[in-house]
Amino acid sequence: MTTPATRTLMVGDKPQRKMRRYCLQSPGGQPHEFQSQLVRVGSRPGSDLMLEDNAVSRIHFEIVADDIGYRIRDLGSRNGTWVDGYRVVELYLRSGCTVRAGDSELRFSLLDEEVDIPATSSDGYGPLVGSSLPMRELYAIVDRAAPTDITVLVEGETGTGKELVARAFHEQSTRAQGPFVVLDCGAVPANLLESEVFGHEKGAFTGASARHVGLLEEAHRGTLFIDEVGELPIELQPKLLRALEQREIRRLGGRDTISLDIRIVAATNRDLAVEVNRGAFREDLFYRLAVVHLTLPPLRERRDDIRMLAEHFVRKALKDDSLRAAEVLAGIDDENWKRLESHPWPGNVRQLRNVIERTLALSDPSLVAFDLPGSEASASKPSMNVPEVDLDRPFSEQKAYAVAGFERAYLEGQLARHGGNFSRAAVASGIDRMYFKRLLKKYR
Numbered sequence: 001m002t003t004p005a006t007r008t009l010m011v012g013d014k015p016q017r018k019m020r021r022y023c024l025q026s027p028g029g030q031p032h033e034f035q036s037q038l039v040r041v042g043s044r045p046g047s048d049l050m051l052e053d054n055a056v057s058r059i060h061f062e063i064v065a066d067d068i069g070y071r072i073r074d075l076g077s078r079n080g081t082w083v084d085g086y087r088v089v090e091l092y093l094r095s096g097c098t099v100r101a102g103d104s105e106l107r108f109s110l111l112d113e114e115v116d117i118p119a120t121s122s123d124g125y126g127p128l129v130g131s132s133l134p135m136r137e138l139y140a141i142v143d144r145a146a147p148t149d150i151t152v153l154v155e156g157e158t159g160t161g162k163e164l165v166a167r168a169f170h171e172q173s174t175r176a177q178g179p180f181v182v183l184d185c186g187a188v189p190a191n192l193l194e195s196e197v198f199g200h201e202k203g204a205f206t207g208a209s210a211r212h213v214g215l216l217e218e219a220h221r222g223t224l225f226i227d228e229v230g231e232l233p234i235e236l237q238p239k240l241l242r243a244l245e246q247r248e249i250r251r252l253g254g255r256d257t258i259s260l261d262i263r264i265v266a267a268t269n270r271d272l273a274v275e276v277n278r279g280a281f282r283e284d285l286f287y288r289l290a291v292v293h294l295t296l297p298p299l300r301e302r303r304d305d306i307r308m309l310a311e312h313f314v315r316k317a318l319k320d321d322s323l324r325a326a327e328v329l330a331g332i333d334d335e336n337w338k339r340l341e342s343h344p345w346p347g348n349v350r351q352l353r354n355v356i357e358r359t360l361a362l363s364d365p366s367l368v369a370f371d372l373p374g375s376e377a378s379a380s381k382p383s384m385n386v387p388e389v390d391l392d393r394p395f396s397e398q399k400a401y402a403v404a405g406f407e408r409a410y411l412e413g414q415l416a417r418h419g420g421n422f423s424r425a426a427v428a429s430g431i432d433r434m435y436f437k438r439l440l441k442k443y444r
Contacts, residue, residue, distance in 0.1 A: 005037075005065035007114075014121050015133050018114040019065055024049060024099070024106045035115045037065045038293070040075075040273070041101065046287065055079060055102030058283055059273045063108075068092060070108070072099065076277035118144075126168035128161065129312045130305035134297045138165070145292045146172035151244065153229075153289040154267040156296030158420025159350030162267035163225060165296065169265050170223040178222030183215045186228035186422065187437045194236055195252055198243075204253025216249055216260055223263045229289065230270035230281060237282045244288055264289070269420065299345040299352060306341045309349060313356040328360070336370055343372050347416035354412045361405070404442075411440045 057077035074081040123131040125139040199214030275281035426436035
């Protein structure tokens with residue numbers, strides 16, 4: 001039987017969590033006490049708990065504290081993680097159990113002391129929307145870290161809002177007046193990525209007819225958001241690491257050293273600790289990026305925010321018509337709200353936004369009914385909604401509008417069907433992955 005790692009209590013009118021501390025101790029060894037929601041154990045110096053054992057992987061396993069209990073998760077170690085003699089990939093621990101990694105044994109035990117998990121009382125933070133406890137705990141971390149230049153790694157499923165978190169860090173920092181530059185590692189072909197990031201001089205390679213300033217330079221005195229950093233080719237990772245550590249670069253084909261004054265926020269939908277153990281991502285770059293390490297919850301784990309998010313997207317879509325926005329929201333009945341709140345949302349917040357926008361574009365203004373992917377209504381009939389025809393528009397313009405609506409609905413539908421995985425969605429669509437991402441980017 002597991003013991004919940006956290007308990008929730010009301011502080012004023014807002015819930016807040018407390019976490020019970022725990023201990024890991026080797027037989028006859030020093031006890032190591034923890035009060036963090038995420039603890040990583042491995043042989044690497046700088047691990048939350050470093051084991052001096054050659055049989056232990058550099059990043060071997062992690063323990064995550066949540067409302068159910070203390071969840072141990074093997075991170076793709078070379079010889080596995082064992083609990084009470086059984087090899088496990090993921091398991092909730094009970095107090096008194098024995099964890100083995102390599103040749104090291106650790107006894108897991110709970111302590112009586114509780115600590116507060118910091119949370120703000122806010123219903124939003126910068127561009128972020130939501131008053132659920134996981135989001136308010138996230139706001140507290142952003143609020144503390146944003147004024148510094150500390151490097152941040154944001155992990156989370158596709159569509160959870162990783163770029164918005166990066167923008168929140170930028171907007172609440174001393175760099176808010178500087179540029180916010182986005183590098184999408186998954187959208188740039190590998191052979192062009194080095195030039196895109198570092199820039200090049202005229203004549204640096206065939207076709208380099210002019211000097212090109214890279215994104216690292218563009219972000220000078222601002223923030224560089226590195227999206228899909230897990231897609232960065234392994235051969236480019238040492239060069240990025242050096243740029244982050246030295247805060248200087250050279251353009252391809254150049255001799256001059258260019259100083260950088262930037263803040264880095266990186267994001268990925270991959271589990272980078274597992275990628276490190278697979279040899280697909282450099283360990284030193286992982287730790288250089290993950291000085292502050294955040295994991296964004298999927299929408300299904302913050303259902304309390306769905307109504308607030310939906311209302312936000314309605315108002316945003318109808319920003320030029322606040323009266324209609326108020327009428328639309330007043331016209332949504334309880335049944336529709338329940339359908340929204342109970343939907344699994346594999347595409348997360350992005351999918352919710354698209355459902356709202358599609359509904360507003362295609363529904364009878366007097367009767368808003370959300371057409372959810374996979375719902376009974378959607379399954380009973382082909383999705384052949386015809387966009388509203390504006391006879392005052394030329395034929396070519398109206399046709400382009402209709403095609404754009406189809407493209408967006410199709411691509412977002414495929415992405416949602418495949419749980420936000422771009423590669424699988426592209427294969428199912430019969431479209432090259434890069435082209436799929438470029439098409440989708442037009443509508444975001």
